Amino acid sequence: PVSEQSPHQTYFSAEPLDRLSVKRPDSDWIRTRQQDPGTVYLLFHKLSPMIREGDSGGTGPADSRLCRFTYGELKELLERPGSQLVFLGVERSLPPCPTADPQKPPDPAPRAWFALGSDLDQSELLQLSKEPNKCCFPKNPHRDLLRLGEEEAGLVSHSRSVLAWHSRYSFCSTCGGRSRVEEAGHKRSCENTACISHQGVHNTCYPRVDPVVIMLVLHPDQSQCLLGRKKVFPSGMFSCLAGFIEPGECVEAAVRREVQEESGVLVDRVWYVCSQPWPMPSSLMIGCLAVAVTTEISVDQDEIEEAKWFTRQQVIDSLIGGSGAAFMVPPRQTIAHQLLRHWTGLSSNL
Amino acid sequence: PVSEQSPHQTYFSAEPLDRLSVKRPDSDWIRTRQQDPGTVYLLFHKLSPMIREGDSGGTGPADSRLCRFTYGELKELLERPGSQLVFLGVERSLPPCPTADPQKPPDPAPRAWFALGSDLDQSELLQLSKEPNKCCFPKNPHRDLLRLGEEEAGLVSHSRSVLAWHSRYSFCSTCGGRSRVEEAGHKRSCENTACISHQGVHNTCYPRVDPVVIMLVLHPDQSQCLLGRKKVFPSGMFSCLAGFIEPGECVEAAVRREVQEESGVLVDRVWYVCSQPWPMPSSLMIGCLAVAVTTEISVDQDEIEEAKWFTRQQVIDSLIGGSGAAFMVPPRQTIAHQLLRHWTGLSSNL
Numbered sequence: 001p002v003s004e005q006s007p008h009q010t011y012f013s014a015e016p017l018d019r020l021s022v023k024r025p026d027s028d029w030i031r032t033r034q035q036d037p038g039t040v041y042l043l044f045h046k047l048s049p050m051i052r053e054g055d056s057g058g059t060g061p062a063d064s065r066l067c068r069f070t071y072g073e074l075k076e077l078l079e080r081p082g083s084q085l086v087f088l089g090v091e092r093s094l095p096p097c098p099t100a101d102p103q104k105p106p107d108p109a110p111r112a113w114f115a116l117g118s119d120l121d122q123s124e125l126l127q128l129s130k131e132p133n134k135c136c137f138p139k140n141p142h143r144d145l146l147r148l149g150e151e152e153a154g155l156v157s158h159s160r161s162v163l164a165w166h167s168r169y170s171f172c173s174t175c176g177g178r179s180r181v182e183e184a185g186h187k188r189s190c191e192n193t194a195c196i197s198h199q200g201v202h203n204t205c206y207p208r209v210d211p212v213v214i215m216l217v218l219h220p221d222q223s224q225c226l227l228g229r230k231k232v233f234p235s236g237m238f239s240c241l242a243g244f245i246e247p248g249e250c251v252e253a254a255v256r257r258e259v260q261e262e263s264g265v266l267v268d269r270v271w272y273v274c275s276q277p278w279p280m281p282s283s284l285m286i287g288c289l290a291v292a293v294t295t296e297i298s299v300d301q302d303e304i305e306e307a308k309w310f311t312r313q314q315v316i317d318s319l320i321g322g323s324g325a326a327f328m329v330p331p332r333q334t335i336a337h338q339l340l341r342h343w344t345g346l347s348s349n350l
Numbered sequence: 351p352v353s354e355q356s357p358h359q360t361y362f363s364a365e366p367l368d369r370l371s372v373k374r375p376d377s378d379w380i381r382t383r384q385q386d387p388g389t390v391y392l393l394f395h396k397l398s399p400m401i402r403e404g405d406s407g408g409t410g411p412a413d414s415r416l417c418r419f420t421y422g423e424l425k426e427l428l429e430r431p432g433s434q435l436v437f438l439g440v441e442r443s444l445p446p447c448p449t450a451d452p453q454k455p456p457d458p459a460p461r462a463w464f465a466l467g468s469d470l471d472q473s474e475l476l477q478l479s480k481e482p483n484k485c486c487f488p489k490n491p492h493r494d495l496l497r498l499g500e501e502e503a504g505l506v507s508h509s510r511s512v513l514a515w516h517s518r519y520s521f522c523s524t525c526g527g528r529s530r531v532e533e534a535g536h537k538r539s540c541e542n543t544a545c546i547s548h549q550g551v552h553n554t555c556y557p558r559v560d561p562v563v564i565m566l567v568l569h570p571d572q573s574q575c576l577l578g579r580k581k582v583f584p585s586g587m588f589s590c591l592a593g594f595i596e597p598g599e600c601v602e603a604a605v606r607r608e609v610q611e612e613s614g615v616l617v618d619r620v621w622y623v624c625s626q627p628w629p630m631p632s633s634l635m636i637g638c639l640a641v642a643v644t645t646e647i648s649v650d651q652d653e654i655e656e657a658k659w660f661t662r663q664q665v666i667d668s669l670i671g672g673s674g675a676a677f678m679v680p681p682r683q684t685i686a687h688q689l690l691r692h693w694t695g696l697s698s699n700l
């Protein structure tokens with residue numbers, strides 16, 4: 001397998017920063033970086049980042065940009081109750097240049113980035129920006145967070161998942177007591193010193209990531225694929241089946257179970273293709289191809305409105321986006337779209 | 351990729367039952383199956399299953415067997431406080447036999463399986479067995495749960511992960527209130543009707559599964575691999591590096607970050623090989639091969655005691671288990687062992 005080409009990078013998975021997790025417990029270091037005038041802050045209202053909309057009116061490849069703030073601009077907000085700080089990492093240092101002047105002073109500490117979540121009024125937060133009229137907190141994450149550049153999408157996926165965890169996990173699930181933030185926003189510990197969560201290391205203290213399988217199921221003769229639609233999808237759109245991995249399952253077993261539950265189709269072989277973090281609120285999408293051994297469809301009406309076999313040509317037509325296409329594919333930023341492209345052999349335009 | 355061979359099945363990942371998740375919310379159906387004389391119960395003291403040790407003295411391939419109970423035997427225990435019931439599924443029905451006698455009555459409902467966790471005294475629970483002297487609740491899960499047959503290991507991985515979740519998540523992490531068990535042991539809902547967890551669907555209500563990357567890092571020339579040891583390992587043992595996937599990361603990014611954190615080695619290409627549920631308490635191990643682009647090692651002393659490059663021949667010698675082997679491999683039931691075998695091309699003896 002080591003000779004194959006690496007699969008495409010997915011939207012939300014860029015890692016422009018070094019997370020430098022080793023520094024998270026060092027509160028002195030964190031505080032110093034926090035107050036550095038070069039440090040960059042991203043500002044969130046609840047789980048929505050402040051963005052500046054592009055001038056293209058929402059059609060360009062990256063028509064929203066994250067607003068950036070300095071420590072000076074957020075100093076007061078940082079002290080307010082309801083503010084949640086997350087250390088995102090530092091900019092990756094370039095490898096030292098061999099022809100560099102040895103007399104030159106060493107590089108300063110790399111620039112640090114933080115996310116700051118606040119539950120104050122949006123209008124109050126917008127006033128912190130230099131261009132409050134051009135900025136906003138987008139309302140529909142499934143649509144609006146797909147308009148960022150690759151690197152900013154990576155920062156949002158990290159920030160949003162961790163902020164969502166703080167918003168839903170501020171009590172200790174083991175004893176019901178309040179928990180306190182530690183490790184620069186990446187850990188919560190129970191404030192009840194008698195709580196058994198203090199004995200040993202437990203997942204209750206760490207941000208949750210929910211693994212999900214998402215799979216393009218191929219017909220036994222591999223000429224067609226199985227797609228489904230949920231009631232909430234835009235009209236005409238079909239996508240890959242998907243579902244949460246359950247305790248005690250491997251990836252392949254979860255693919256087989258979810259496909260059978262949602263469509264009645266039995267699957268045999270399964271191949272991993274690529275993965276994607278999905279920060280709504282904190283999933284890890286594990287993208288697979290799977291080959292069916294039966295073809296009769298019987299949908300789980302609770303979850304899926306309709307499931308159908310589509311030919312390879314129908315998928316190609318839909319990816320190319322002609323008006324006569326049999327159905328609408330999900331947006332290119334989704335791993336479902338990338339799985340469809342992967343199967344048809346159309347190169348990614350991500 | 352669809353022409354490659356499917357990777358090996360890993361220990362703990364067998365799915366002998368149909369989980370039949372659609373029936374979990376149907377409490378009448380669950381109660382009926384629960385009371386059926388044919389239904390099988392597995393009994394756990396806290397997170398440890400009652401097993402009957404084999405007569406081979408712990409060296410055979412499956413020298414422990416899970417003890418099985420009927421409804422009649424556990425009826426009273428089921429009513430006791432501190433008892434936790436988990437519906438595991440039903441036996442998979444065989445496809446109908448074409449030559450079957452049409453006069454024959456239809457098959458009875460397939461046999462259902464449940465796990466029952468209790469925190470009563472071990473001795474009291476052992477008295478429920480017909481052979482209390484031959485049964486026990488093993489003490490060291492990392493060792494003792496590796497002695498089951500494939501199918502029983504799959505049942506234990508499902509049961510133990512869900513029971514571990516109940517034991518640590520009996521309070522609502524959103525408001526700190528108590529939560530109540532629903533969906534035959536696969537959901538918990540907050541008892542506080544004013545809690546915001548009742549608006550929408552949230553992961554706070556569902557069992558947690560923690561995705562982990564575990565990777566065999568190959569030398570840039572692919573002639574050697576990088577293995578590390580933790581202080582807690584048995585002396586001489588080396589294994590693959592591994593770590594929790596963080597929020598906002600794809601699998602490949604997590605592999606690169608954890609390898610750099612733990613060994614200082616930089617990794618470029620990453621390939622998925624296979625996955626394994628690991629019920630200590632509820633991880634999903636995602637097994638990868640990765641190719642390094644640097645070779646100098648600098649270990650994270652907090653986590654890793656030593657990391658080293660080993661040649662392919664050294665790995666083969668260790669897998670074959672000669673006395674002159676350079677190091678000891680982890681047991682065959684671990685995905686680390688399977689990754690080593692996969693790389694050397696030695697077929698699995700799982």
Ligand SMILES: Nc1ncnc2c1ncn2[C@@H]1O[C@H](COP(=O)(O)O)[C@@H](O)[C@H]1O
Pocket residue numbers: 210242243244258303551552553554556557
């Ligand atoms: N971690 C989770 N987060 C949200 N919903 C979950 C989770 N685990 C299981 N579910 C349930 O799974 C349903 C979605 O089905 P699926 O994505 O096909 O597994 C949700 O409506 C929930 O009932």
Ligand SMILES: Nc1ncnc2c1ncn2[C@@H]1O[C@H](COP(=O)(O)O)[C@@H](O)[C@H]1O
Pocket residue numbers: 201202203204206207560592593594608653
């Ligand atoms: N879900 C989790 N469960 C347990 N430990 C975690 C989790 N997430 C992060 N950690 C931390 O990760 C450490 C183990 O490192 P690693 O497995 O290399 O990521 C633990 O000692 C914890 O500090």
Ligand SMILES: [Mg+2]
Pocket residue numbers: 241242243244262303
């Ligand atoms: Mg689904």
Ligand SMILES: [Mg+2]
Pocket residue numbers: 243244258
């Ligand atoms: Mg599901």
Ligand SMILES: [Mg+2]
Pocket residue numbers: 242243244258261262303
């Ligand atoms: Mg489903």
Ligand SMILES: [Mg+2]
Pocket residue numbers: 591592593594612653
């Ligand atoms: Mg580790």
Ligand SMILES: [Mg+2]
Pocket residue numbers: 593594608
């Ligand atoms: Mg880690």
Ligand SMILES: [Mg+2]
Pocket residue numbers: 592593594608611612653
């Ligand atoms: Mg680590």
Ligand SMILES: [Zn+2]
Pocket residue numbers: 172173174175176177190191192195196197
């Ligand atoms: Zn607690």
Ligand SMILES: [Zn+2]
Pocket residue numbers: 522523524525526527540541542545546547
């Ligand atoms: Zn609650």
